[in-house]
Amino acid sequence: MKSGLVLLSTGIDSPVASMILKDKGVAINFLNFGYEKKPGNKLMKLFKILNKEHNSKLFYADFKKIQETIMQKCYSRYQCIICKRFMYRLAEKIAEEKNFEFLVTGENLGQVASQTLDNMAVLDNAVSKTVIRPLLTYDKQEIIDRAKDYGIFKISIKDQKICPYVPSNPATRSTIEKIEKEEAKLEVEKLIEEVSGCLE
Secondary structure, three states, X not given: OOEEEEEEOOOOHHHHHHHHHHHXXXXXXXXXXXXXXXXXXXXXXXXXXXXXXXXXXXXXXXXXXXXXXXXXXXXXXXXXXHHHHHHHHHHHHHHHHHOXXXXXXXXXXXXXXXXXXXXXXXXXXXXXXXXXXXXXXXXXXXXXXXXXXXXXXXXXXXXXXXXXXXOOOXXXXXXXXXXXXXXXXXXXXXXXXXXXXXXX
């Protein structure tokens, strides 16, 4: 059976993407990113539903230090893209250690700033593993309807929090050259190692 690692948020999209793959018989595991030392109750409620009749693993990473370092050292408009590249890298590191074959996201084309074709290409460049996006061409209502069908909608919309690090004017188009120039200001491998040491 194929196995993947889902970059799981507590919103609507990535849980729905997870259930779609689960319906297709794919073994899925989860990695959530937060800004506290331990995962919250909402995440655990979602995981209970997503893990029903499965034996999935849940990993959690406190990303506060990475976010603050990017904010301090890099061009603010690229905050989201650089952060996501860090998420991809950490996910790939875990996937390689645990023999998960691919990464999964809830990204949906054009829904938010980082989810444009240009930016997705830059995100994919950060890793060598295949990134699967089950919701790529869905519209928002389709995703909401699926969330309701799966019984995760009410949990996903409760106490929704906006990431405090999202810039006021995020870049919708970036290039690998520009992002790598910004990442050169960071100790990328060191930051990844520090975060991976805190996973549960």
